[in-house]
Amino acid sequence: xxxxxxxxxxxxxxxxxxxxxxxxxxxxxxxxxxxxxxxxxxxxxxxxxxxxxxxxxxxxxxxxxxxxxxxxxxxxxxxxxxxxxxxxxxxxxxxxxxxxxxxxxxxxxxxxxxxxxxxxxxxxxxxxxxxxxxxxxxxxxxxxxxxxxxxxxxxxxxxxxxxxxxxxxxxxxxxxxxxxxxxxxxxxxxxxxxxxxxxxxxxxxxxxxxxxxxxxxxxxxxxxxxxxxxxxxxxxxxxxxxxxxxxxxxxxxxxxxxxxxxxxxxxxxxxxxxxxxxxxxxxxxxxxxxxxxxxxxx
Numbered sequence: 001x002x003x004x005x006x007x008x009x010x011x012x013x014x015x016x017x018x019x020x021x022x023x024x025x026x027x028x029x030x031x032x033x034x035x036x037x038x039x040x041x042x043x044x045x046x047x048x049x050x051x052x053x054x055x056x057x058x059x060x061x062x063x064x065x066x067x068x069x070x071x072x073x074x075x076x077x078x079x080x081x082x083x084x085x086x087x088x089x090x091x092x093x094x095x096x097x098x099x100x101x102x103x104x105x106x107x108x109x110x111x112x113x114x115x116x117x118x119x120x121x122x123x124x125x126x127x128x129x130x131x132x133x134x135x136x137x138x139x140x141x142x143x144x145x146x147x148x149x150x151x152x153x154x155x156x157x158x159x160x161x162x163x164x165x166x167x168x169x170x171x172x173x174x175x176x177x178x179x180x181x182x183x184x185x186x187x188x189x190x191x192x193x194x195x196x197x198x199x200x201x202x203x204x205x206x207x208x209x210x211x212x213x214x215x216x217x218x219x220x221x222x223x224x225x226x227x228x229x230x231x232x233x234x235x236x237x238x239x240x241x242x243x244x245x246x247x248x249x250x251x252x253x254x255x256x257x258x259x260x261x262x263x264x265x266x267x268x269x270x271x272x273x274x275x276x277x278x279x280x281x282x283x284x285x286x287x288x289x290x291x292x293x294x295x296x297x298x
Contacts, residue, residue: 014165042117072118073120074121075118078114078115080115081095081141082099082106086098089121095195100263101120101122102119102120105119105120131289158216170271196229199231200277204216206265206266207297209283212278212281212285213285213290214291216288217292218291218293219251219281219291222294223250223277227251227252229250232249232268232275233252234247235248248276249271249273250276251277253270253280258276258279261286262279263278263279
């Protein structure tokens with residue numbers, strides 16, 4: 001059974017409707033006028049205030065520090081210059097900026113760069129650069145050519161100074177250690193062929209060490225006349241053979257002469273080709289001034 005008095009509709013205030021005339025020139029416009037029925041009509045209740053909520057925006061995540069841009073490298077090719085590379089790669093600040101970034105690799109002369117040299121180019125330094133004019137390129141080429149000539153002249157000058165420097169100017173202490181060590185190292189042993197050419201060349205090197213004069217042509221000419229290049233040749237018919245000391249070897253030397261003019265460091269065997277040539281040239285130098293002066297029996 002439905003309960004009484006719980007769902008009754010609330011009483012409404014009646015509003016009197018009237019007409020109001022509004023003048024519009026000569027015509028009258030009637031508008032409905034709404035007014036409360038009684039002077040004591042209750043004013044509508046104010047809307048409840050809604051408490052404002054305060055929202056705190058989440059703190060912005062810290063922006064990671066921007067890592068420096070990785071550097072690139074450029075390998076110099078023939079015909080390059082710092083000016084041309086700076087233009088080609090769009091380097092901010094031109095060739096001067098490129099040179100400052102690579103001064104340790106380039107050296108003191110920015111106009112002198114060699115093919116194969118690696119230059120560092122920082123990405124942050126790139127911006128559009130004006131193209132070099134033909135006059136600038138020509139000037140750059142002239143400067144590079146002058147720098148190369150200057151470097152070549154400087155190297156030649158240093159070599160000349162080292163060659164003519166007096167012994168008193170020689171480096172001492174630690175600076176002389178490296179050259180001294182190099183000098184102490186054993187010299188490479190020369191290799192000689194085991195034939196007439198090799199025997200003559202080895203004899204000439206030994207003669208040079210002992211100050212014995214003579215040339216390849218002079219030695220070879222006398223060998224061909226005396227023995228035809230046979231190191232075991234022996235003369236058993238001349239006066240020396242009659243006296244019991246036959247001439248032997250490439251330059252037909254008798255034993256007494258070989259013993260007297262034997263050069264230290266060579267074999268004591270009269271038939272040894274190098275020992276025979278060296279002793280004979282030592283004898284010819286003592287008697288004729290040089291084996292080159294001998295054109296017949298000696």
